[in-house]
Amino acid sequence: MRSDRPPSPGALVRVFARPVVVRTAALLAVSVAGSSVAAADGSSDAAIGLGLLLLALPVAVAVVWAGVDGVRTGRRARPATPVVRVWIVTAIATGVVQAVQVPVAAALSGGEPTVAVLVDALFGLAPFVAVTVGVPALVTLAVARTVSIPRDEDRSPR
Secondary structure: OOOOOOOOHHHHHHHHHHHHHHHHHHHHHHHHHHHHHHHHHOOOOOOHHHHHHHHHHHHHHHHHHHHHHHHHHHHOOOOOHHHHHHHHHHHHHHHHHHHHHHHHHHHHOOOOOOHHHHHHHHHHHHHHHHHHHHHHHHHHHHHHHHHOOOOOOOOOOO
């Protein structure tokens, strides 16, 4: 029997926390792996192409993952609102985590992490990353959901 009561805040956290953490961790892992490859390069040249690639990798992962989420929700005829919320929070969390990564990387490379570096990253890098990851993910989610064909319940195997 279904209750008409709204879910508790704890249930909402359980439902949304895991997908957000998994997606954010995956995007961070891709970013850290790319940064590690770039640091191993050791070239003193301006590596604009490498920088663009490092920017594009997490975006590409987010686009593919959001596309899969869009197809799933479209085929199952589920509302898109929960998945949209997950991707919005994931984009914001990814931006914040990437911003916190800047002073950590500075400390690991022998520099001195300061509060000013963290504040600059939080107010400059975090919104940029959130928009750069979130907008393509949400657009892909919407397109994938729109073009996916709902399953016919009568033909689905039981």
